[in-house]
Amino acid sequence: MDVDGSKRIFQRLGPGASTASSSGSDTNNKQQKVCYHWRAGKCSRFPCPYLHRELPPPQQSSMGNGAATSKRPYGFSADDNYAGGGMRRNPNFNNSWGRQQQQHQQGYGNRGGGVIKKTEKLCNFWVQGNCSYGDKCRYLHSWSTGNCFSLLTQLEGHEKVVTGIALPSGSDRLYTGSKDETVRVWDCQSGQCAGVISLGGEIGCMRSEGPWVFVGLTNFVRAWNTQTTTDLSLSGPVGQVYALVVGNDLLFAGVQDGTILAWKFNTATNSFEPAASLKGHNLAVVTLVVGANKLYSGSMDHSIRVWSLETLQCLQTLTDHSNVVMSVLCWDQFLLSCSLDKTVKVWAATELGSLEVTYTHNEEHGLLTLCGMHDLDGKPVLLCSCNDNCIRVYDLPSFCERGKIFAKQEVRSIQTGPPGLFFTGDGTGQVKVWQWSTESTLTK
Structure with missing residues (x-):
């Protein structure tokens, strides 16, 4: 291969x-x-x-x-939802990954806007509020480049890195978790903090599913129902819980000791009962995603494991990354993964059903998290957070750059919201709300 x-x-x-x-x-x-x-x-x-x-x-x-046809995926069928954000399959989405990157070199000019050519470095004095050059400064006085989205508001309060953002259904509240050991609850109408929940330990991740909010902590998972106020603690993990996902009526948790624990909700007792323990990774499991009736797990051991949701058995181990696999997501017939090895890899299934890399996108810095969504025109977009405190925004499947989002420190959490909105949380504890532009001005 x-x-x-x-x-x-x-x-x-x-x-x-x-x-x-x-x-x-x-x-x-x-x-x-x-x-x-x-x-x-x-x-x-x-x-x-x-x-x-x-x-x-x-x-x-x-x-x-002289021109081989693109690899057709077999057996890796699309799921109804992508990137954990209810994203629907795009029938025009194909396997031409990266084939239009030259458009960015020539001045990106298709729909969705282009990249501003000003020096793409954030002005440190502007960040501190005291740049004396004003509009004449050669560095950016903006938290983003490109004209396809804009900063709507900033939510201040967390004191350490934001490790999770959740929007439970049926609620007008936004939940954010941080390593400062708190969950903050925000009123979506006013943008004000409506409450602070102290959990007594660093929060490794957050996940919402229906009315439930799940929080990964050290040695347990906290779960509460925003509609019934049910509050539960799920024991079993050994060490920090870094990833959570729901699939096939099971809650999965990626744990520091390399195991993946699963619970099933019992409606009769109104509790989560242990269902399985998936073993195979040698180091911490830091990312999980569900798609195509499979569970995908990325680990600090540089590997991705593919698990059957029916049998909970490991079907394949992917070892193409050379450093920690930080994030995985399913999109259409493809699996996307990013790593501290500075690559985003696109995986597709072969005729035999096993996954192989069909495209590798290279960055100059290690990657921390991926998030997929659609812009207001329905065009698929990928957000890639890197450890240089910057998020690259790419069109898919071309990987043409739409713009960049800057932060004071690295962005660990990206979450899709209601149509037209998405959220980012950085290492300083700041949460930003972003809005896709209703009209895009094309850069010639």
């Missing part, structure tokens, strides 16, 4: 001739070959002897064996 998924995708674009182009000024006498480093977004040669644009696609009649 080709570990470098991006190389495989680029080879499908068709071979380029090795001779110089005869079109003169269009190619500046460069070799008629596309620069591999440019495709990876990191060409440092100036001038570069190779093309920084894609060659025209070959004609249908002359494809022959």
